[in-house]
Amino acid sequence: MKRVTSRTAPELKMLKMAAVRMAVGRLAATLILLLSIFASGRCNEHVPLLMWSSSGFQVAPQNAPAAGHIMSSKQLHSYLTTALSSAPHNVLLFLQDKLSVDDFTMYAGVFGNKQDSAFPNLEAALQLSSSLLLPSVSSSASAALPALIQEQLDTAPLYMDPETLAQLRLNASLPALLVFRLPYSSGADMMSAKEVLSGNDEVIGQVLNIMKGQSVPYTAVYTALRPSRVIEEPSLAVHSVGARSLLQSRRGDSPAPYPPVEFKERGSTCILMWADKLTVSQLRSGKWERHDLAPKTFGEGVFSKLEGSYCNETHSRLVLNYENVLSYRSFKLIFVMSQRHYKVSARRWFTMDRVLLEYDGKKASFNASLSIYAPVEYSYRCDSVSSFRYPQLTPHSAKDNANEWRISFDDFQIQGFNVTGKDFSYASDCAGFFTPGIWMGLLTSLLMVLVLTYGLHMIMQLHTMDRFDDPKGPAISVPQTE
Template identity: 75%
Template sequence: MAAVGRVCVNARMILHVFICLFAAAKSDEQVPLVAWASDGFVLSPVNAPSAGHTVSMDELESYLNTALSATPHNLLLFLQDKLSVDDFTMYGGVFGNKQDSVFQNLEAALVPSSSLWLPSVSSSAAALVPTLLQNQIDAAPLYMNPETLAQLRLNASVAALLVFRLPYSGGADMMSTKEVLSGNDEVIGQVLSIMKAQSVPYTAVFTALWPSRVVEEASPAVQSVWSRSLLQSRRDELPAPNPPLEFKEKGSTCILMWAEKLVVSQYRSGKWERHDLTSQTFGKGVEPNLSGSSCNDTHSRLVLNYEDVLNFRSFKLLLVMNRRHYKVSARHWFTMDLVQLEYDGKKASFNGSRHIYAPSEYSYRCESVSSSYYAQLSPHSDKDNANDWQISFENFQIQGFNVAGKDFSYASDCASFFTPGIWMGLVTSLLMVLVLTYGLHMIMQLRTMDRFDDPKGPAISVPQTE
């Protein structure tokens, strides 16, 4: 028995080391966790973690051991596939005052009871919540649904761990996600109603395996500055990134755009003349003229008006985006249909709809958008002067629909899935498969002799007939 105990302890230590290493690699993936008890029971007080702190596996185990020490040992675990704090902010009023909430049953359960709220738990630690709860009561988890639970007769004196898996939709559009979350809340309400009808006290935990949205530590602008800074430079010496350009309609922001560098060039007298528009467009205290801009649910038009650009009296940069519903993907997408330069009554138009597109609830981001190098912007027509102009955005990001506040939504990056490294791996694998196939073909063509010559006997003679 002692040897078995030592083996279990060693196995547990190895598991802890593996989890800590995995948590360090996945520290940016965080999920919320909320726990509460049924009426008449109170969770033991726990010192809440500081704001921004990610709860590790050891810390989570300590929090659960303390909070659940005096609560019923009939444990309910609602384990959703994906969940983030943004889901509560966007779809519910669990920690706010939203009237149209999809978490109504969860809110109702939290109001009369004390609760444990951990907004940022490492996803590797949250994945071990069933194991941590199992250690609390020394009982194997039972995976169930409300229909199966209604047929059981639970005993308040017998500890049980009931796990209910809940889906999360990242699917067709934002409304489908809202409907799935509302359905999950109904499942929670049904389970709690069954427990109340059977007069069985319980302790409930609601969390997820993975985050539905990965929160980046810094904005794209900050990451761009840091990625290009010298290793010996100090943090306080780095210049603060410029805020994004925003256009407001009826007092609310509806278009956001940001670029680290914006340059236009015209071909004159056998050479390209460049003009940098960055300082006139972005920067603290810079207020570009946006007259002519507009936005609605299906059409966004951003107009940047400049003066004295390449010796032109009037110069405009227009970016036109449209939002459409595509039946194949069953969701709304926006495309950059037109990027146009207007100067002294002339035009140079470029089309970006083939390369610049994203889901309508996302923003679009690309390291480089240009009409020359990568050709995301192609001449709209051969009849205008697009061939005499070049336009280039570096670290470009734009959002023309579903803007909330002054921050970009989740960015849909232009980086292709099939990178050069992946193509090299695919081609190399194909060559190896061809060589292997050729070798197998040659082996299958080998034939043994059908007769043999005996050196001690007479030679084999083959009669010839005419």
């Protein structure tokens, strides 16, 4: 026989409460683990990359990627292949520990004031040579930059400092990869970071003077292993820049990679329109054939014919004329807008009444008045406007040819009234109040409240036993069979 000591009511109550706490704790730990998994995905860190060549040589021009795009290792490899095709193969790689575009805007001289700049030697080199800026390169790609350049030049990298370089004699006909590691300080005192950047600029100046003294042409690359601070705004696209446009302080929002479409009436601008993509698709033989009109609409050297456009105080019409779109010789994309006073809001609003497609004498009409509207003093902006994904554009009628067409505008902005100058007015965005971030916060809070309620409910269900053994009496004996 094995004796088991009986438990008192308080002990039993404490054991039950401990069991409940353990269950609630396990549930909370599981929830925290799930939340950490969902929150673990973060934006890729990116750093700027600046390339320039010695005087008399050109860095091959590059096609600009989409604004805010973070360049991967594969894309950087392609850019290096093109850039080094015409540049000298003596490469100077200045690899800093940390660097961000904000370091240029914070510590560079405003409007070329070298006395207040942390980069006087870098600015001087950019003014006298061809240069290229990649503002958003993945930190993993920049870390692999020595290996990428080594593959391009078929030569091993040499890590050195200016003193070692002064004793080295380079051959202009033989490729060389010289790597210079530069530090960075990001302490609480912001002047310390500026002093370190200024010291790094002096190192760059010493190296460039040595290369100039040896009369050896070179290609220089300045980048970092990781960003010096969190970059919240998307960077600009690729630009072939000089020191002033790169290193001076920028005010206001970053400009678009290309100017918007601008229609003038009687010498003054009255309609502005911009989009990252203008995609039209037509259903043919059971398949959707797509065509992006943006390359024919925007960009340097691209001019869209605006014949048929007009604007007045109450109506605006923007007509974009194209040729050879989806095998149609004549193709038009038309935006029809109007404005009027609404008594309920006691102000004037403009609406997009129609979006029309005219192709070889046929027409497709989409209604947009219920979704595209803004105060008449504002412009309208939306990240995505389409006729098929959460459609803001609907066919004007069931018999319309619009049923065989799809329209999609990415990062779309338009203003048809009260345009002043060449810039959009304040934008009325199409985003609703309940953004994905707000929904995530609400759902997470609701889940936590449910967990807390469940735990409190379990605790409230605990009851003291109404009958239990007398602790002073004989112990309970439990027979045990062999």
